Amino acid sequence: MSDLLERKVGIVSCSGEELAEGTVARLAALKVLNELRPRDTVTICLPLFLAGGAGDRAFAKLHPTITVDGCDLRCAAHGTEKYSSKPAASLVVNELVAECGLERPEGRRRLNAAGQKAVEVTAERLAALVDQALGKEAGTARGSEAAAHEPDGGQREATCSCGSGVPVTKVSIDGQTVELVALPLIFRQSREKGRGQDEGAARELFETVKIYNAVPAEAEGSYREAVLREYAAFCEKEKQA
Amino acid sequence: MSPSKETVVVVPCSGIGKSFGTVSREAAYDLCEELRPESTRLVALAKLVLGEPGARELVAKHPAVTIDGCKQMCAAKMVRESGGTVAREVAVLDVFRRHKDLKPEGIAELNEAGRKLARVLAEEVAASLDGSGQTVKGAGHV
Numbered sequence: 219m220s221d222l223l224e225r226k227v228g229i230v231s232c233s234g235e236e237l238a239e240g241t242v243a244r245l246a247a248l249k250v251l252n253e254l255r256p257r258d259t260v261t262i263c264l265p266l267f268l269a270g271g272a273g274d275r276a277f278a279k280l281h282p283t284i285t286v287d288g289c290d291l292r293c294a295a296h297g298t299e300k301y302s303s304k305p306a307a308s309l310v311v312n313e314l315v316a317e318c319g320l321e322r323p324e325g326r327r328r329l330n331a332a333g334q335k336a337v338e339v340t341a342e343r344l345a346a347l348v349d350q351a352l353g354k355e356a357g358t359a360r361g362s363e364a365a366a367h368e369p370d371g372g373q374r375e376a377t378c379s380c381g382s383g384v385p386v387t388k389v390s391i392d393g394q395t396v397e398l399v400a401l402p403l404i405f406r407q408s409r410e411k412g413r414g415q416d417e418g419a420a421r422e423l424f425e426t427v428k429i430y431n432a433v434p435a436e437a438e439g440s441y442r443e444a445v446l447r448e449y450a451a452f453c454e455k456e457k458q459a
Numbered sequence: 460m461s462p463s464k465e466t467v468v469v470v471p472c473s474g475i476g477k478s479f480g481t482v483s484r485e486a487a488y489d490l491c492e493e494l495r496p497e498s499t500r501l502v503a504l505a506k507l508v509l510g511e512p513g514a515r516e517l518v519a520k521h522p523a524v525t526i527d528g529c530k531q532m533c534a535a536k537m538v539r540e541s542g543g544t545v546a547r548e549v550a551v552l553d554v555f556r557r558h559k560d561l562k563p564e565g566i567a568e569l570n571e572a573g574r575k576l577a578r579v580l581a582e583e584v585a586a587s588l589d590g591s592g593q594t595v596k597g598a599g600h601v
Contacts, residue, residue: 233473234503235484244475248567263474265504265533268540293505301508327488 227348228281229261230305232294238323238333239288239311245329246311246340247286254345258352264294267301273386276399278302279430282351286344287311307347311340391444392437400430401445405452415453420446465498467546467588468517472527472534473504478563479551480528482577485569486551487526489581495588499524507537518543524584525549547587554580 231247234240251259260281266274277283278298285294286309295308315322315336323333349355387401404426413419424442427433433441471487474480491501500521506514518538524547525534535548555561555576563573 231475232503232505233475233484234505235471235473235487235501236503236506240503240505245567247475252567261475263472263476263480263531263533265473265508265537266531268508269531269533269536291506291509291511293503293509293511297505297508327485327492 225352226258226260226281227255227306227351228277228283229259229344229348230264230278230283230285230294230298231261232264232285232287232289232292234288234293235326237288238326238329239315239336241288241326241329242311242323242333242336242340243286243288243294243309245337246344249337249341250344250348254341255348258348264297267297271386272397272399275302276430278305280400282306284308284344284347284351286340306351309340309343309347311336314340314343387448389444389448392440396441396444398427398431398445401427401448402452404430405449408449409453409456415446415450420449423449466500466521467495467498468500468502468521468523468543470502470504470507470518470523470525470534470538472525472529472532474528474533476566477528478566478569478573479555481566481569482551482555482563482573482580483526483528483534485574485577486580486584489578490524490584494581494585498588504534504537507541510541515541522546524588526551526580526584528552547584549580549584551576551580554583 229247229250231243232240233244247261251261262274262277267277279302283298283303283305284307285292285298285305287294288311290310290312292308292310295305298305311323318339320336320339321332323336324330325333329337385402386397386399388395389398404423408419408423413422424445427445469487469491471483472480474483487501491499500517502514502517507518519542523538523543523545525538525545526549527534528551530552532548532550535545538545555563558576558579561572561576561579563576564570565573569577
């Protein structure tokens with residue numbers, strides 16, 4: 219998994235507007251993002267995997283991602299896996315409700331008491347999965363500690379990653395313009411490790427690029443050449459800076 | 460008029476990170492639950508992302524009103540990619556520009572101004588569906 223960015227867990231909710239369980243999924247995700255683990259989590263709107271750009275689609279490659287769905291269709295889990303990358307974990311609200319013996323939530327717009335309880339339970343489970351994904355003991359995540367010391371009790375707005383800040387570089391490969399994500403981050407990481415431009419470093423660099431970008435097998439040589447050309451230009455620019 | 464022409468599907472953007480996304484969802488609920496419950500049908504955008512056959516059939520069969528909370532216009536794009544026709548494409552930001560006193564705040568729960576903005580948007584869409592009200596600025600017929 220990436221250490222290119224500050225390590226945070228991505229939470230993707232189905233937000234299903236048609237069902238109360240979709241509202242539970244969305245509100246539980248927001249509770250984790252805003253209150254329980256604000257410093258350890260980021261989110262992105264599910265439709266952006268299709269409607270957004272390459273940077274948005276790279277979201278789950280750059281963050282261990284947990285999906286939370288309202289129903290068995292598992293739109294968030296399947297959509298994330300199909301368009302970004304396989305989630306580290308998945309929750310389904312109606313399964314969790316059954317597992318915990320809760321009443322079925324009602325009120326897709328304004329949840330009833332059972333729905334509010336389901337939000338609490340789902341958020342707690344989600345927070346525990348966040349801790350697991352970050353390799354932390356339950357309840358020791360930065361967000362829960364920080365929240366107690368913040369003047370507003372830790373209430374924050376969810377960190378939205380639309381136009382997620384993942385840089386996208388347009389590169390000319392075999393006469394075609396191709397978008398590659400995260401190149402400057404990968405290049406900077408390589409420089410910071412003190413890696414030069416020898417064959418071993420080049421191989422390692424290109425393998426990292428392939429983690430975040432789909433490289434067609436038949437064009438691998440051309441992609442490698444283009445990436446190394448970009449890296450040389452990056453190093454030159456850094457020297458001059 | 461055939462039943463398929465009478466029903467309009469309403470697709471809000473499913474935005475989770477911004478107040479404008481919450482406004483889009485609230486406006487869709489206002490429209491589908493209170494203002495035009497008999498002639499509208501809410502469709503969750505997540506289903507279109509998944510390519511769920513029932514949702515795709517609905518948007519293929521009925522004209523859609525899309526309500527988007529940001530410039531990415533996910534709802535409008537997804538309806539078109541799903542083979543649907545966007546009859547009215549509404550951007551919350553366009554409606555807010557005409558009602559700057561109604562600044563939405565809050566995501567899990569909107570403030571009073573945000574709820575009013577959602578209501579204004581929903582009423583404008585409802586009126587335009589009737590063909591008797593003002594056209595929603597930023598909206599168009601395909």
